[in-house]
Amino acid sequence: MKSLSDRPVYLISDLHLEAGRPGTTGLLLDFLSGPARRARSLYILGDLFEVWIGDDGADELAETVAAAISRLAAAGTPVYFIPGNRDFLVGQDYCRAAGMQALEEPVLLEGLEPKTALVHGDSLCTDDVEYQRFRQRVRHPKWQARVLSRPLWWRRLLARAARGLSKRRNRGKAPEIMDVNADAVRRCFQILAIARLVHGHTHRPGRHQLDIDGRACERIVLGDWHGERGSVVELQGRAARLLILSRDEHGRLQMQPA
Numbered sequence: 060m061k062s063l064s065d066r067p068v069y070l071i072s073d074l075h076l077e078a079g080r081p082g083t084t085g086l087l088l089d090f091l092s093g094p095a096r097r098a099r100s101l102y103i104l105g106d107l108f109e110v111w112i113g114d115d116g117a118d119e120l121a122e123t124v125a126a127a128i129s130r131l132a133a134a135g136t137p138v139y140f141i142p143g144n145r146d147f148l149v150g151q152d153y154c155r156a157a158g159m160q161a162l163e164e165p166v167l168l169e170g171l172e173p174k175t176a177l178v179h180g181d182s183l184c185t186d187d188v189e190y191q192r193f194r195q196r197v198r199h200p201k202w203q204a205r206v207l208s209r210p211l212w213w214r215r216l217l218a219r220a221a222r223g224l225s226k227r228r229n230r231g232k233a234p235e236i237m238d239v240n241a242d243a244v245r246r247c248f249q250i251l252a253i254a255r256l257v258h259g260h261t262h263r264p265g266r267h268q269l270d271i272d273g274r275a276c277e278r279i280v281l282g283d284w285h286g287e288r289g290s291v292v293e294l295q296g297r298a299a300r301l302l303i304l305s306r307d308e309h310g311r312l313q314m315q316p317a
């Protein structure tokens with residue numbers, strides 16, 4: 060039996076699960092009952108769901124996912140959830156059902172070298188002023204309480220309207236505006252005194268070596284999940300690996316370097 064510290068920490072984000080994408084849900088379910096069992100812990104860095112209108116609106120897909128996550132947690136891999144810009148309304152009821160713990164970003168990984176922090180990633184996209192204003196409003200507890208007090212049908216309409224609006228607006232934005240801002244990244248490293256930052260959100264998987272005040276640092280970006288293809292960051296010892304999760308010709312899961 061390997062000791063706890065020999066086991067990797069797994070990070071995933073941007074699965075954007077919805078009923079219309081069963082392949083991605085199936086991949087996650089097999090990941091949770093397979094490779095994730097090896098992990099010391101699993102962190103979900105936001106946008107697990109394409110849309111979330113409140114725990115009382117959880118559908119069959121959400122319940123299936125909650126059951127699978129809670130089985131993993133019960134088998135000895137604690138699961139942590141950082142909300143994304145799609146699923147920031149995931150609440151305590153759902154987290155309890157899934158046996159996972161909600162965390163507020165930035166999350167500092169305890170006892171890990173190099174010192175590592177996790178965020179969803181949208182807070183780093185400061186060039187998108189319009190989005191940051193929207194984020195500030197919807198992340199406010201008062202706004203959330205007001206919205207959650209509305210009936211489900213109303214919240215469904217609101218979510219649909221918000222998605223349409225954001226799609227129309229993003230179409231006119233230059234791609235670099237929707238990527239992270241270099242100064243916001245630098246400040247994040249400086250304020251948290253970290254040497255490694257892992258985030259998702261931008262759907263631009265990659266590893267970026269940075270010099271922050273003379274220190275060698277790294278920013279690792281998780282990719283989104285689509286079809287039967289996922290993105291996983293594995294932290295083990297001091298090493299980090301960015302992996303692609305997929306199926307081999309027999310349908311078995313495989314994880315290969317991206």
Ligand code: MN
Binds near residue numbers: 106144145179181260
């Ligand atoms: Mn996102």
